[in-house]
Amino acid sequence: MARIVVLTGAGISAESGVPTFRDADGLWEGHHVEDVATPEAFERDPDTVQRFYDARRAALALVEPNPAHKALAELERAVGDDLLVVTQNIDDLHERAGSTRVIHMHGELLSALCRACRRRTPFSGAMVDHPPCPGCGASDLRPDVVWFGEIPYRMEEILDALGSCEQFVSVGTSGAVYPAAGFVQQARAYGARTLELNLVPSEGSFFFDEARHGPAGELVPAWVA
Numbered sequence: 001m002a003r004i005v006v007l008t009g010a011g012i013s014a015e016s017g018v019p020t021f022r023d024a025d026g027l028w029e030g031h032h033v034e035d036v037a038t039p040e041a042f043e044r045d046p047d048t049v050q051r052f053y054d055a056r057r058a059a060l061a062l063v064e065p066n067p068a069h070k071a072l073a074e075l076e077r078a079v080g081d082d083l084l085v086v087t088q089n090i091d092d093l094h095e096r097a098g099s100t101r102v103i104h105m106h107g108e109l110l111s112a113l114c115r116a117c118r119r120r121t122p123f124s125g126a127m128v129d130h131p132p133c134p135g136c137g138a139s140d141l142r143p144d145v146v147w148f149g150e151i152p153y154r155m156e157e158i159l160d161a162l163g164s165c166e167q168f169v170s171v172g173t174s175g176a177v178y179p180a181a182g183f184v185q186q187a188r189a190y191g192a193r194t195l196e197l198n199l200v201p202s203e204g205s206f207f208f209d210e211a212r213h214g215p216a217g218e219l220v221p222a223w224v225a
């Protein structure tokens with residue numbers, strides 16, 4: 001089991017140029033969450049939801065991992081299975097920085113979920129044009145992303161890791177969305193030391209033994225060093 005669990009949120013990708021959700025120029029600025037990140041929104045207006053995710057998927061080609069992603073990949077090279085990264089992000093910047101032990105609890109932009117056969121397949125194009133599922137051929141793909149009201153991926157593995165880790169570090173998240181926002185309390189309950197690395201105090205800052213505030217691109221490499 002991993003000795004160190006690192007939870008990451010949109011803030012770790014901010015310095016790569018990926019907009020966060022709740023900061024001034026955030027992703028939600030142009031949209032209400034309920035209009036693009038719920039199953040009901042997808043039923044009501046699938047094209048708007050598909051265009052929202054198609055745009056974010058296309059924008060991945062324009063961004064690169066930053067020193068925070070790279071520092072976590074370097075840490076994995078040093079400690080191997082002792083590190084697990086649980087990310088709320090749906091970008092692939094952890095992987096492109098070299099991390100291999102990553103759980104995307106809210107899914108991934110570069111994956112498609114077929115509503116006909118339930119297969120999850122790698123996908124990098126645009127979904128608004130109704131491409132066929134690589135598995136069953138049905139034109140019924142949706143973003144392989146966990147929306148509000150849906151169950152996050154690999155929760156059992158995550159809860160096991162929180163129950164046995166010695167250190168829980170949260171990087172770049174507002175602590176606004178559950179169950180991720182509750183992970184610090186679970187880790188604490190099992191005796192882990194907890195550290196928050198965030199630009200500003202998050203909604204759950206007081207649950208952490210220690211909190212350091214500043215850009216992830218500086219705080220994470222300093223912590224890994």
Ligand code: BV8
Nearest residue numbers: 009010011014020021022088148149172173174178199216
């Ligand atoms: C579930 C994918 C049941 C989509 C996302 C009432 C009370 C409590 C809970 C609920 C409630 N009503 C409903 C709920 C549950 C709900 C929820 O929590 N709602 C909230 C709004 C109250 N949760 C759910 O529905 C979840 N499912 O509960 O199922 C269940 C649970 C467990 C087990 C079985 C069943 C599913 C939620 C998933 C939603 N999908 N993302 C997409 O990407 O489009 S959420 C999305 O927002 C993210 O994935 C992330 O999880 C969340 C928060 O975003 P952050 O990553 O934190 O980003 P944010 O912009 O908010 O903050 C950025 C932070 O970075 C800031 O603090 C900023 O200061 C900092 N920062 C900025 N720049 C930098 C920086 N830090 C460092 N360096 C920088 N340079």
